[in-house]
Amino acid sequence: MVSPALREYIQRIEMAPHHEEKLVLTVRGFIDLFPFMGAVLYNYSMLSQMGEGLLRANAEGLHSIRDQREDIRNMPPIYSAIREKRAVLLDSDLIRQIPAKYVHGATYALVVPIFYGANVIGYAGISGHPDGCDGINSSLMHAISFYGEQVGKALATDSLMVKSVKLTNREVEVLQRMSWGESIKEMADRIGISEFTVQDYVKSALKKLGAQNRTQGVADALRRRIIH
Numbered sequence: 001m002v003s004p005a006l007r008e009y010i011q012r013i014e015m016a017p018h019h020e021e022k023l024v025l026t027v028r029g030f031i032d033l034f035p036f037m038g039a040v041l042y043n044y045s046m047l048s049q050m051g052e053g054l055l056r057a058n059a060e061g062l063h064s065i066r067d068q069r070e071d072i073r074n075m076p077p078i079y080s081a082i083r084e085k086r087a088v089l090l091d092s093d094l095i096r097q098i099p100a101k102y103v104h105g106a107t108y109a110l111v112v113p114i115f116y117g118a119n120v121i122g123y124a125g126i127s128g129h130p131d132g133c134d135g136i137n138s139s140l141m142h143a144i145s146f147y148g149e150q151v152g153k154a155l156a157t158d159s160l161m162v163k164s165v166k167l168t169n170r171e172v173e174v175l176q177r178m179s180w181g182e183s184i185k186e187m188a189d190r191i192g193i194s195e196f197t198v199q200d201y202v203k204s205a206l207k208k209l210g211a212q213n214r215t216q217g218v219a220d221a222l223r224r225r226i227i228h
Contacts, residue, residue, distance in 0.1 A: 002146055006033055010147070014154045026151045027057045030112075030126045034144055035135065037128025040065060040102075044082060044114075044122050047220050048210045049073050051123065058128075068102070069210070075099070081111040082120050087145045089136055108133045110141075112148040116156035124148065167226060171205035174198060176227040179218045 009029055016022045023041065030039035038058040042051045053068030072079045075098050081088035090098070090109045103109070106127045114122040126144075129135040167175070170191075177187045184202070188195045202214065209224075211217035221227045 002143060006143065006147060009033055010150045010154065013151055022155060023054055024062060026114075026155065027055045027062070027124065029147060029151070030124055030144075031057055031128075033147065034126070034140065035129055036110075036126045039124055039126040041114075041124050042068075042122055044072065044120055045210065045220065046120060047216050047223070048212060049079075050210050051075075051078070052210075054122070070099070070102070075102075078111050078123065078125075082113050082123060085113050085115050085120060087112045087141050087148065089133065089141075091133060110136060110144065112144055114148050114152040114155065116149075116152040119156060121152060121156050165208050165224065165226065167205055167208060168201075170201050171208070172221075172226060174201045175205050175218060175221045178202070178214055179222065179227055 009025075009032070013022050013025045013029070016025055027039050027041040030036060038056070040056045041054045043054055044051050049072050051068075051070050051072045053065030056063045056065050072082060077088060077090050077094045077097055088094075088111045090111060092107050095103060095106065095109055098109075102125075109125050109127045112124045112126065113120050114124060173191065174187055177190070182190070184195050184198050188198045191198070202217075205221075206212075206214065206217040209217050209220045211220050218227070
């Protein structure tokens with residue numbers, strides 16, 4: 001059974017006027033509502049399979065972790081939790097499959113996908129239960145999974161887990177023209193610049209989006225509403 005306090009907190013997230021406030025409430029909720037001492041919140045792109053750090057919350061406060069970026073396929077336990085859209089407890093064996101720079105000495109962690117429908121838009125890693133792994137029972141797993149799904153709905157509705165990408169006007173233009181099916185030569189002729197310059201704009205735009213190819217870059221730009 002979901003507690004009234006949990007439902008009220010989710011409503012606070014839904015009603016928060018700004019996306020940064022929603023993100024702060026989301027990551028704080030993992031330690032304010034549940035018996036954990038620390039939580040990290042990541043954005044996740046289903047197109048690029050990349051996880052991008054957002055915030056860390058602990059007793060010392062909030063900290064940005066936007067310098068963290070990793071292909072989730074390199075971390076099988078987290079990738080499994082995301083694909084199955086369910087919270088997964090990483091015990092002492094599974095947590096060894098996560099790079100040490102993300103573990104910070106923890107001997108276990110709980111990975112919670114944040115999703116809405118079929119779309120996983122992020123995930124959280126939480127640890128520091130006073131009773132360790134033994135304190136994480138099925139009731140707690142159910143409540144925290146419910147929380148991950150409900151905040152996923154609130155965040156996805158407002159497109160809040162999408163990281164802001166600063167593209168130049170020319171980078172946006174080449175992405176738009178790629179979405180129309182124009183070739184490099186066609187873009188160069190229409191814009192009035194060389195093909196080499198067009199390729200440079202394409203490469204820089206894809207790099208900023210974290211896309212591995214043009215198709216993925218266009219799809220991501222459409223999802224982020226950078227182009228239409």
